[in-house]
Amino acid sequence: MCGIVGIVSSEPANQLVYDSLLLLQHRGQDSTGIATADGSMFHSHKAKGQVREAFRTRDMRALPGTMGLGHVRYATKGEASNEQESQPFYVNAPYGIMLVHNGNLTNTRELTSELFHIDRRHLNTTSDTELLVNVLAHELQEQITGSEELNPDQVFAAVSRLHQRVEGSYAAIAMIAGKGLLAFRDPFGIRPLVLGRRVSGLVGTEWVVASESLVLESGGYEIVRDVAPGEAIFISLDGEMVSQQCAANPRLVPCSFEYVYLARPDSIMNGISVYEARLRLGNRLADTIAKHTPLGDIDVVMPIPDSSRPAAMQVAQKLGVEYREGFYKNRYVGRTFIMPGQAQRKKSVKQKLNAMGSEFRGKNILIVDDSIVRGTTSKEIVEMARQAGANKVTFTSAAPPVRYPHVYGINMPSRLELVAHGRKIPEINRELGSDNLIYQEVADMQAAILEGSGVTELEMSCFTGEYVTGTVSEEYLRWVEQNQLS
């Protein structure tokens, strides 16, 4: 998924970007990068690891300028540990462009070949973001004729061409040296991007574009709106903002997994509060549980910290069963699911969660998680609950079974690693070792997330196998499986 932010300010951008990235840490832990622009000069620093470990005071001092970009990476393409693939990505012509990207492109093979054979561009990594910045640069170059100043219409024309060439998901922010900040979202708005502003009497309007609205709230910015699917926004160095729809048939189909797991609950995305969506997921899950389980069979409802807490609270309240926190979470261990490599993820669950015996002994426990993907967490949790003395363990998931690869910015590319792929629920139950397993229905998840929002469609491919963009064929999925992230 990755977290991205772009800022046009009147004060040094480095600290503003750093503070924003700390707030987006839950979106990526592999690497961190910040770039600033001081006039037409770029400065950047990127390093492996989380924000606090990747940046030292001396790195921050080397980032002057009032326009800036930042990125926390959760790799989906290329290599998670390769510093060269951390973002922002830079190309030196036209003008000089620095770009950050959240999402995943699905026509990377076609783009790689076109960029090399037709556009004559050099690619130095296997990152899809390097493709995106090169397509943008090529298309911008095509728009510039003669020696006139770059104008926003040329930028918008380049983004329109980019939409025609690129498939998959992309929320992106780019700095164009000496010109301004460009932000754009793919024609389905799969990944989030929100625009904010801060008006100061002394310096005029300052702008921020970020993956999640909590960055705006925390920095004292007013939330202007979400960047629309297919739209591009250009902010000049002196704070003038212009925007244009650049896609032929834009359609808002946001990723359901943001609401289920990825986003912070205190964010509002596409007008939908993530926290409230999770409460509604809990309500609907409770109805399904009530249909399948005699309520006298459950002594306590328990969340798996952190992401399932809002849903679990609602399950307990609606079923009228006591809510207890039986798993203690080590706050110094990051999110397990977005770590690279199964060995690291497996080890992390044990380091992160510990069962408190008194909450389990002799009890029938109903555990709520937001989702079950590889089953790494749930298998360990069921075992921990049993070792702690639970009598009966019912496992429930606020999302439906994840049966298909996610190709739009979440690293679950292979069907074989998904515990629910090709398995019926009783088989998954056996695999997890639980006594009973209950999942949310797909229609309930969709209704819970969209309720009252005016948004009518949701990207749910990992639950349904239906992909909204082109090039996602059986052949493509097989290719992705064979070329998994290293």
Ligand SMILES: O=P(O)(O)OC[C@H]1O[C@H](OP(=O)(O)OP(=O)(O)O)[C@H](O)[C@@H]1O
């Ligand atoms: O079936 P799996 O492959 O284990 O993936 C699903 C689990 O991973 C996530 O937790 P994570 O620890 O990443 O983050 P959290 O603390 O926000 O819940 C998610 O909340 C589930 O608990």
Ligand SMILES: NC(=O)CC[C@H](N)C(=O)O
């Ligand atoms: N999760 C993401 O948004 C990843 C961005 C990009 N595809 C990368 O792998 O670096």
Ligand SMILES: [Mg+2]
């Ligand atoms: Mg979790």
